[in-house]
Structure formats: C-alpha cells, structure tokens
Amino acid sequence: MKTVPARAARPIPVKNRNLVTVRNLRRYFPIREGALQRVVGHVRAVDGVSFDVRRGETVGVVGESGCGKTTLGRCINGLLPPTDGGVYFDLGDDEHARLDALTAMPSEARTREQAAELERLDRTHRVDRLRGEAWRSYRRNCQVVFQDAFSSLNPRQLVKDIVGRPLKVYREASGSELMERVVGLLESVGLGRQHLYRYPHQFSGGQRQRISIARALALDPDFIVLDEPTSALDVSVQAQILNLLNDLQRERGLTYLFISHDLGVVRHMSDRIVVMYVGEIVEAGTRDDVFNSPLHPYTEALLEASPELAHDTDRRAGALEGRVPDPARPPQGCRFHTRCPVVTPSCGFEVDDAVRMLEGRGAGLDHLRGVQRRSAFEADLSFDDEEFAGLMVRVLEGPETPAEMREAMIGLTRSGSTVAIRFRDIDRVRLEEIRPAHVTSCILHTGQGLDPGDRHMREKNGG
Amino acid sequence: MLDAARPRVGGHRVRAAAVRLRRFASVGGEVLRNPTTLAGVTIIVAMVGMALLAPVLTEPNVPDPYQMPRDWGALNEPPGTPDHLLGTTQHGGDVLYGIIWGSRTSLRLSLIVVSVTVAIGVIVGSLAGFLGGRVDEVLMRIVDVFLSIPELIFALAIAAVLGPSFGNIILALAAVFWVKYARIIRGQVIHVKQNDYVDAARVIGDSRLNIFVKDVLPNSITPVAVQATLDMGNVVLIGAALSFIGLAEAGLAEWGVLVSQGQAGISAGRWWASTFPGLMVFLWALAFNLVGDGLRDVLDPRTERR
Structure with a gap:
C-alpha cells in the first residue's frame, strides 16, 4: 500500500x-x-x-x-x-x-x-x-x-x-x-x-x-x-x-x-x-493536504507513528507519548495539550495537569489531602503539612515543571499547608480554515488566544 | 455445474430445509458419538416406548388406567409370581403395572412442566433482556425472590397449600422451574443483542419483532435446550419426592407413590414394592442427565467449533 x-x-x-x-x-x-x-x-x-x-x-x-x-x-x-x-x-x-x-x-x-x-x-x-x-x-x-x-x-x-x-x-x-x-x-x-x-x-x-x-x-x-x-x-x-x-x-x-x-x-x-x-475534529482537509502538509501536531504524530508514511523525517513531532485522556474529563483548551510536543502556554494548561505532574514526581499524591476546585483552571491543593506544601511549590516553580506550564501559571501561593494554584483561562479551541478547504484547531495556526509573548514559540516551531 | 440450473421457488425451500436438516443431523450424530450420551438416549427411548405402549403391555385398569389395579387375592406377592412378574404391593397392586403406567405419568408430568416452564421462562427472560431498563429491573427482582427459596421446599409449600393431588404437583413444579429459564434466556439475550448482526438488521430497517425472532432468539436458545433436557429428569425426581411425602392421591400409578407405599414393608423383607419403582426414578433422572450433559458438550458456545 x-x-x-x-x-x-x-x-x-x-x-x-x-x-x-x-x-x-x-x-x-x-x-x-x-x-x-x-x-x-x-x-x-x-x-x-x-x-x-x-x-x-x-x-x-x-x-x-x-x-x-x-x-x-x-x-x-x-x-x-x-x-x-x-x-x-x-x-x-x-x-x-x-x-x-x-x-x-x-x-x-x-x-x-x-x-x-x-x-x-x-x-x-x-x-x-x-x-x-x-x-x-x-x-x-x-x-x-x-x-x-x-x-x-x-x-x-x-x-x-x-x-x-x-x-x-x-x-x-x-x-x-x-x-x-x-x-x-x-x-x-x-x-x-x-x-x-x-x-x-x-x-x-x-x-x-x-x-x-x-x-x-x-x-x-x-x-x-x-x-x-x-x-x-x-x-x-x-x-x-x-x-x-x-x-x-x-x-x-x-x-x-x-x-x-x-x-x-x-x-x-x-x-x-x-x-x-478525544471526541473532536482537530484537522480536516483533502487527502493530499492532510498527508503532505499536516497542520495539527496530532496529525503529524499519527503520521510519524506509521513508518511507511513518515515522509519528512526532520519533522519535530516525536512519537506519541502518554495516555489518551479520559473522555469523561476531556482536557481544557486544546485536548491534545497533555501530549503535544510543541505545546505553548496558551494551549489550556489546567489544574489536572499540575496534579498529574505532581503524581509523576513520586510521593506527591500520598500527601495530597484534597483538591478544592474553583474552576478547571483554579484550585486549592491541600497537603499533609506545611513542609510538603512548600516542597510542592518548589517543584511547580522549578525546572522539573515544563517551561510552558510554568508560564501558563499566573498564580502560585502557599498559605500553611494549602497551595493555591491558578492558570490562565483558555477557551475551547475552534476549527479555522488555514488554507482553502483545510481546517485545524491548533492555535499555532489559528492564533486563537495565542499570547503575543508566545510568538517566539510559534516561530521556533516553524508554524 | 449442478447449481447453474434455475430451481423453482419450491426448490429453494426444499434445498434450504435439506441444508438445515443436515446440520441438525450432524449435531445429532456428534451427540451420539459419546458413549454415555448414547446410553442415556437408549434408556430414554426404552422408557418412552414403555410409556407409549402401556395399553398394549398391560391390560388398562378400568375406569381409570392411571389408578393401580387391586387384586385382593394376591397381597404382598414376591417377584416371580405368575401374573405378577415384579410382585404385588400390600394393597394387591401389581408392581409391573405401576412401573409401566408410572412411566406414562412421569412422561406426562415432565413434558407438561418443562414445556410450560420453558414457555414462561423464555417469555419473561426475553422481555427482560431485550427491552432492558425498568421492565428488566421489575421482572428480575421477581425472579430473584423465586430463586432465593430452595426449589423442593417451595414446591412442597405450594403443593401443600393447594392440597394433595397430582395436578397440584404439576402446578407446584411449574411455579418453581420457570425461574431458571428466565435467568438463562435473559443472560443470553443481553449477550446476543450486542452482536453486530443485530445492528446490521436495524440498519436494514427490519422490525424489532423480526430482529428478536430471527436474530436474537435462535442464537439464545441452545442453553435452554440443555437445561430443559436436564429438567426432564429433575422434574420427575422432585415430583417423585413430592408424591413420596404424600402430596399425590394414594393409589395413583406413580413411581413416587409406589416407593412411599412400599417402604413400610421393607423392614418386613418386602423390598420389591419400593425398589423397582425407585430404580425407575433413578434411571429416568440419570438418562436425562447423561443426555443433557452430552448436549451441553456439543452445543455450548464455548466449545462450539467455527
């Protein structure tokens, strides 16, 4: 074939x-x-x-x-x-x-x-x-x-x-x-x-x-x-x-x-x-457009994952990592942001991402008492003790946390054993026509909600 | 090529019937290849033959052939007595007559109970499984209530309330046995209706009734056939137990009644009046269990070869 x-x-x-x-x-x-x-x-x-x-x-x-x-x-x-x-x-x-x-x-x-x-x-x-x-x-x-x-x-x-x-x-x-x-x-x-x-x-x-x-x-x-x-x-x-x-x-x-x-x-x-x-269309277009010049990083990752179709080996998108998100709790913003190799701070980072990140850092979840959400983007995380809460703040501020997530975090304060965390509010992404009859929802192309400060990312990624 | 000839309309029907018959025969052949199943089938054929030929084998008692004849001149005769090959009871009833007409009673009992319970069980179970939702909830809670009582005790209670008669034994057994079929068929229907061929039939636009009759029921029914075969034996076993404790009319030509009436004489050395009818109950139940197991081996979807 x-x-x-x-x-x-x-x-x-x-x-x-x-x-x-x-x-x-x-x-x-x-x-x-x-x-x-x-x-x-x-x-x-x-x-x-x-x-x-x-x-x-x-x-x-x-x-x-x-x-x-x-x-x-x-x-x-x-x-x-x-x-x-x-x-x-x-x-x-x-x-x-x-x-x-x-x-x-x-x-x-x-x-x-x-x-x-x-x-x-x-x-x-x-x-x-x-x-x-x-x-x-x-x-x-x-x-x-x-x-x-x-x-x-x-x-x-x-x-x-x-x-x-x-x-x-x-x-x-x-x-x-x-x-x-x-x-x-x-x-x-x-x-x-x-x-x-x-x-x-x-x-x-x-x-x-x-x-x-x-x-x-x-x-x-x-x-x-x-x-x-x-x-x-x-x-x-x-x-x-x-x-x-x-x-x-x-x-x-x-x-x-x-x-x-x-x-x-x-x-x-x-x-x-x-x-x-995850229940949404991320890209649509003619066969040749989608296969020869894909717009969405997810499409690129899919193409990358089928060896006989990976036509352009110097593309940045790596193999797909991580799990498909739970469709009962789809991610905010762009649903692919949890796995996207070219993610930006404007893609929809949320409380779940921070919790998942802490989970990945070993003991995190054992000490997490509860998550009090005000929205998908804003929550209070309460921990066992002050010391641990302080440690978690340092993890969230430190180099272990991806730079894009740190940048999307507009509030991170600790009071006692509780950490208040807040991300930028991001709307759900929309499909837009980038080329004739070729649509995608990736904000690197649509520019929807893309922070001007993130422009450098856009250039870096060749969008 | 033979197929190239255009068959008439009737030709198609005949051919389809022949294919189906061949398939049925091949299943039958497979069942009979198992020696224990073959033994079971042999016993069943012999007993059913005996039941059908009862009026030929013995002179029917008048006015009611299902009542034991009384020979007041021959009480407690041992086996081997002329005219009373298997001996007589304390009331002068011929044991052989009781066995032969008792097989009729048993056949009648098991056929009525099994066909009635299969019908009720399949209807209730199908409605629950196919419609789902509230209907399912209500019907299955009723089934749960029935299932929570041991079947012998439950049948006993019903028969005792209704009064001692053979008809009431049939009723009691029917009230107990349908539940199992409802359970089985419901599980099957829920499983079968998830198949893509059911969705394919919906996409074609066929009616729900047609889908149930053509797609769901035929693919759900095999475990019921197995259970029904086993129950042909179980019904007689429990029926005999009920008549043994006196829930059938005394004097009825029925194996359980004979065992019950003969047991008093066992201590006095008159073993025959109980032993022969007891042996018949045992053989009947054994034979249907052997065949049921054989059927299960062949028909069980888990062992079915594609």
Whole structure:
C-alpha cells in the first residue's frame, strides 16, 4: 500500500451535492454509579463534530481507538440518537446553506421564524427525527459494513437469507426473483450461486466481509459507513477488499464514510480526511493536504507513528507519548495539550495537569489531602503539612515543571499547608480554515488566544 | 455445474430445509458419538416406548388406567409370581403395572412442566433482556425472590397449600422451574443483542419483532435446550419426592407413590414394592442427565467449533 494510485475522477450525479451533513454532533454516554444508578458524569464520545460528506466521495475518519470515530459512525447510521446537534441526510444546496446559517448562531439568538425553519429542516432531514416514508428512504440509502466479520453475520442464517433479507424487508422481491437478485449481489462481490446455501462459519474472514458488503448493497444505497472494514483481515485480503470497495464505488456511484485507525488504508481510500481526537475534529482537509502538509501536531504524530508514511523525517513531532485522556474529563483548551510536543502556554494548561505532574514526581499524591476546585483552571491543593506544601511549590516553580506550564501559571501561593494554584483561562479551541478547504484547531495556526509573548514559540516551531 | 440450473421457488425451500436438516443431523450424530450420551438416549427411548405402549403391555385398569389395579387375592406377592412378574404391593397392586403406567405419568408430568416452564421462562427472560431498563429491573427482582427459596421446599409449600393431588404437583413444579429459564434466556439475550448482526438488521430497517425472532432468539436458545433436557429428569425426581411425602392421591400409578407405599414393608423383607419403582426414578433422572450433559458438550458456545 506504499504506492497510491491516482483515483479516477468520478462524475458527480446531478443530485444534491451534500449527502451527509453533520452539525455540532454530540453523543454523551452517562456514567452510572451506586445502587441507585445515579448519573455521576458523561463520557463525551463525540463532542461537537461538524463536517460534510459530498455525493460520490470518500471521507476518511482517523484517530486512535477511543477517539469517538465508531460512535460517530453509529450516529450517522441512526443506531444511536445524538445527545445534541445532529446528522442531516440529503439536504438540498439551499437547505444546506440555510442550515449552516441557522446552526452558526446560538439557539437563543434565533428569531421565532428562524427557529421554525430549523425545526422544519430537522423534521425533514435530521436522521433521528425522520419518521414514516422519510425514515424508510433514509434507511434504504444509508447502509453499514462492520469491522468484525464474525459478529456481523447471524450464524444461524444461510447466506441466501442474510443477503436477501433487506429485499424481503422492503418487499422488493420474492421467490425465484429474490434468489436471482441475491445471486447477482453475490457475484458483484466476487462470490456466486454455489455459496447460497452455506452458513457464515463455512467462509473465511475475507469472504464473510464480502457477504457483509453484498448485504449492504442489496437496497442499492447511496451511502455506506465502512467501520474499519478491513482491520481484522490479513494484509493480502485487506487489499482485495479495498479494491472491491473502490470498484463498487465507481460502478454504483457510492459515497463512503471510511472509519479506520490505519492511515495507510485511509490514504488509499479517501478523497478527504477528518482527524479526530478525544471526541473532536482537530484537522480536516483533502487527502493530499492532510498527508503532505499536516497542520495539527496530532496529525503529524499519527503520521510519524506509521513508518511507511513518515515522509519528512526532520519533522519535530516525536512519537506519541502518554495516555489518551479520559473522555469523561476531556482536557481544557486544546485536548491534545497533555501530549503535544510543541505545546505553548496558551494551549489550556489546567489544574489536572499540575496534579498529574505532581503524581509523576513520586510521593506527591500520598500527601495530597484534597483538591478544592474553583474552576478547571483554579484550585486549592491541600497537603499533609506545611513542609510538603512548600516542597510542592518548589517543584511547580522549578525546572522539573515544563517551561510552558510554568508560564501558563499566573498564580502560585502557599498559605500553611494549602497551595493555591491558578492558570490562565483558555477557551475551547475552534476549527479555522488555514488554507482553502483545510481546517485545524491548533492555535499555532489559528492564533486563537495565542499570547503575543508566545510568538517566539510559534516561530521556533516553524508554524 | 449442478447449481447453474434455475430451481423453482419450491426448490429453494426444499434445498434450504435439506441444508438445515443436515446440520441438525450432524449435531445429532456428534451427540451420539459419546458413549454415555448414547446410553442415556437408549434408556430414554426404552422408557418412552414403555410409556407409549402401556395399553398394549398391560391390560388398562378400568375406569381409570392411571389408578393401580387391586387384586385382593394376591397381597404382598414376591417377584416371580405368575401374573405378577415384579410382585404385588400390600394393597394387591401389581408392581409391573405401576412401573409401566408410572412411566406414562412421569412422561406426562415432565413434558407438561418443562414445556410450560420453558414457555414462561423464555417469555419473561426475553422481555427482560431485550427491552432492558425498568421492565428488566421489575421482572428480575421477581425472579430473584423465586430463586432465593430452595426449589423442593417451595414446591412442597405450594403443593401443600393447594392440597394433595397430582395436578397440584404439576402446578407446584411449574411455579418453581420457570425461574431458571428466565435467568438463562435473559443472560443470553443481553449477550446476543450486542452482536453486530443485530445492528446490521436495524440498519436494514427490519422490525424489532423480526430482529428478536430471527436474530436474537435462535442464537439464545441452545442453553435452554440443555437445561430443559436436564429438567426432564429433575422434574420427575422432585415430583417423585413430592408424591413420596404424600402430596399425590394414594393409589395413583406413580413411581413416587409406589416407593412411599412400599417402604413400610421393607423392614418386613418386602423390598420389591419400593425398589423397582425407585430404580425407575433413578434411571429416568440419570438418562436425562447423561443426555443433557452430552448436549451441553456439543452445543455450548464455548466449545462450539467455527
């Protein structure tokens, strides 16, 4: 997969240009605790994601496991209702523009007419609001192929029943006509009539994935979510399936959302790339822009981590260190600041970072009695005794603490055994267009909240 | 290629049925390859055969063949007596007649109890597992209450309250045994509904009922089949225990009743009236346990070969 063949340009059918429009999508999962199952917090699997998928293209979604890409796919498939925002299917060009205008403003700023207009758009295009005929039409046009070819086929059904089921549900065919259509579908994925009367367990992983694809194609959909469709396969089989998907796309004018953690595969498949980190998009753009001139340090680190793609070895970004943050308590500011190799004082340093730092300094946490937060950026840390509190202040002021964190600290005072610590307040970062159709949220590029005093950092990092 | 010929509509059905039958037969063949299971199956076939052929093997008692016949001229005859091959009871009842018609009683008891409890258990467990949430909470708390009482004691209590009759034994056993199935099927359903093929069916747009019937239930049912086989034996065992302590009508051609009525004579050397029916209870329970274990080995998903 080292050589990337040029993708043939596909003719765009004269239909709505935007097939899937994701706007401010949030999906939180409640964390329950105790006998009464009280909700004590939320895992923010998808936390404010917006992007478009245009007809006929493939949008690749990449990120480490746990970044919310699968949840995003499930929301788009209608398997999970969104907590906030939504997924809109097949908006007309005018409607798309209206939706953008309406969702860009805060909800309290909308006039009554505008709210009614948004409600009308929601009712006719937002997938979790669709009912009746509109829902059926969306269902037929939006299909899915899952990663696990073993769990995605019912082990008690024959192949003819698995592939023919969508046609039966919509009463498209029955009897021998149904069977002929199933055979046709099987043939289009490289299987045949001889496989009709077999059970899934009689097939290899690659063949099973072909059966899944045939089922997804049965209703002749416009759009298919491919959720890591080749991650569980051998490399040689992987290439066959990817080529099959490409061929099918060309023949049938399909639109794909391709979810994967494998950058090589995503590069092979996608026209445009969306990079996700802890529930947010950190960068998005065309395949060539994202791979050849990545803007966000996280994207660089991902590229760095896949050896065959690390094209520019003198790039500063090292391998990814540290853990992915807990999506129930995502970091402030830029969510990547806890692991970022080119972090600045304006990236969102917070109390959690200081606590984690002290934790790393051995005995720190044993002596930490409690953390009294006033905000994410301001808290009182109380320790066992004065001596220890003094020691911690010296650690936080000293060279053991990264210079960027020290600079972000605008208050550090000790009174008795309590240390009051305060960081700069940093807003959540926003995506901005840096180059045409190439967006990122990294403040080194957007300049959002970047302290003029930090300018030297920006130059140093070649941003 | 044979397949190239376009089969008629009926042809597809027949072919699918043949494939399914072959799969079923291969599971059956695998089960029977285990010698202890084969022994169990042999015993079951013999006992069920005896139950079905009861009117042929013995002259049915009139008016009610399920009552022991009384031969007042032959009390406490030992085994080997002409006309009374296994001897008679203190009331002049033929032990062989009791064994043969007792197998009918047992078969009736276990079939009714198991089918009723499987049906209730599967419905309750499926609702709890598939719907989840409040429904699950409520149903499972009820199940917990039932499970917290030992089954023999519970059945005893119910049967005692309802009064001594064979019908009430059936009721009591049914009230006790359904809980296990609810538990089993709920766990299975919760596990199975997380499979991607369930989500795939939702994405296709199939109805919840269809998804339950086609995807969830068929993949959840095997442990129930195993448990039901084991319970075919257990029901008779506990049923016999209940009749032994006098919760069935006296004079009923039932193994537990025979053991109970014969035990008084054991000290006087009249061992046969209790021993033969007791042996039947033992064989019945043993046979279904052997087959149940064999089924578990073959059907258990953890040992299932892909």
